[in-house]
Amino acid sequence: MRVLVYGAGQLAQMMYLAGCPLGIEVQAVDVGNDTVVHPVSKRPLDTSLAQAIESADALTVEFEHVPERLLEDASKTEKLSPSMNAILVGADRVREKRLLDALNVPNAAHQVVTYIDELEDCVSALGDKLIIKASRDGYDGYGQWRLLEEGQLPEIKQALSNLDLNTVPLVVEQMVNFDRELSLVGVRDKDGDIKVYPLAENLHHQGQLHVSVAPAPHVTDALQKKAEEIFRVLAEGMNYVGVLAVEMFQCGEELLVNELAPRVHNSGHWSMSGSDTSQFENHLRAVVGLPLGDTSARGPSAMVNIIGCSSFSRDLLKISGCHLHWYGKTVREKRKMGHINVTADSYQALGEKLEALCQYVPNEYFPKLGKEARKLKQIEA
Template sequence: MNVLIFGSGQLARMMYLAGCPLGIEVSAVDVNTHKVVNPVNKEPYNIGLEEAIEQADAISVEFEHVPEALLEKAELSGKLMPGIGAILTGADRVREKHLLQRLDIANCPHRVIDNVEQLDGAVDELGDQLIVKASRDGYDGYGQWRLHKSDDLPDLKQQLLALDLRKVPLVVEKMLHFDREVSLVGVRNSKGHFRFYDLAENLHHQGQLHVSLAPAPGVTEALTQQAREIFKTLADELNYTGVLAVEFFQLGDRLLVNEIAPRVHNSGHWTMQSADTCQFENHLRAICDLPLGDTSIKTVCAMVNIIGYASFARDMLTIRGCHLHWYGKTVRDKRKMGHFNLVGQTYPELATSMLALADYVPESHFPHLANKARTLS
């Protein structure tokens, strides 16, 4: 079978590698040049985009910010999974908020604004501790601003004046004091069958994911069921096929949806070592109409992103249960260069490996690693 992925970064690369044992040929589209390339070495294939779409058995995306004109080409083929509606919803926070409201799914109190002066009304309604998010093209902490007190409102307005808010409105959210962030990665096939991975606990720094711990400690059966019901509601409404990630804020025994990602997701990378079938293989299984794989957990795992850093030896591979996934990119600030998956049979065993890894890498680039390990010991 042939699968075409729009986007040619590390997620397409990991889908390519997951497809090899299944005999699935995965190629990727560089969405900037429209060239069809090998997802691993980025070498272009001798085939045009239209021909690649025609020859593909299934088409998908590695990220939601694919130019809409390309998505429309793929949608017309009848092979795009998930469909264009799901992808565009994940790419636009306003559409996402409308979907959550229509389905009566709890999320952060918020207002959508398309004029800087509307910030005053948002403060009156939501308070003076706010997170302001660009509705499109913002990720990994980009396109976000914070208001901590009303005295700072004039400065925030000044920062936002340069933006075209008619073109890209802002979502203004109340800053919540939640217990933690968790995510649920699952998969749905075209027949409406589901498989779920365990909830993962996510630790962020400057708006960017740094560590995912799975299974998340202290999760009750009721919390798991709450997350799965929300996931099912969203996936069924979107007529979804493939892997979907739903990120939550946990407040006690209640979950609020932060955002959805219509694709394989960074907070699911731990499945590569710790689950019977990883998220990348399950996405391919779903869109190729193959039986969904077992999502049961074999070990506990910490996924640790390597961000904007490459100056280390590989000696940490002597650590028990340490697996390195390197993406082969040039270093850039806040760029995801790769990730570690650390596995253990118990949380204390995992904590030992996490602390050992912390001895090899600088705390400035891995700010949560040692502190989280100590909570598991």
């Protein structure tokens, strides 16, 4: 079997590695130049994009910002999973909000802005604490602005004045006073069967995910079931095939959906070590028509992103249950260079291992690690 992935970054690389034991050959497309490449070495393969599409059993994506012309060609083959419409939902916040509202999935109160002076109306309707998001091409904290009080409005309007809001509208959301950020990663196959991983708790810094812990501590059965029902409504509503990540805010025992990612997701990387079947393997299983694998957690796990640095000691591998995943990229500020998965038998033991990990990595690049280690150590068995 062969799967062609649009996008040639680390997610395609990890799909390739997950596919090898299954006998699934994964090729990748550099969507910047339409070249078919090896997902690990990035070397061009001796095949054209048209030939690769023809020989593939399934087409999929590693990220949602694939040029629409490529998605249109892929969609015509009827091999693309998830569908083009589902992928575009993840690439466009306006589409995303319309889907959430159409399916009655709870999310933050919001308005769509196509004219700069409509921001005053947003303040009147939503209050003066707002998150302003570009509807396209915003991720890892980019393309976002915060209004904390009405007096900032002239400054915000000036910052947005050069944007073409007719082409790329703004989604203006009421700022949510949430308890924590969670995500649910799940998978749906072509027959409509669904499996979900446990909720993960996500810790962000400057708009980027730094640490995920799964299963998220202090999750009631009711909260997990509520998240699973949200996933089911979304996956069935889109007739989705593959892995889908749903990022949420927890407010008491309520969940508000923040964002959707129609692909394998950073907050699901823990599953490579902490679950019987990783999100990467389950995504491949879904798109080629193989039975889905077990998604339960073996025990508490943490995923720690390595962002913008390569200066850490590989001696961290001395820590039992610690696994390094290096992406082979050139170092750049705010660039995800790799991640570290840590597994343990209890939250306390996980906290101790994360505390040990602090000795091998520079604190300035891992600002959430020490505090999270201390928090986990305090969880009662």
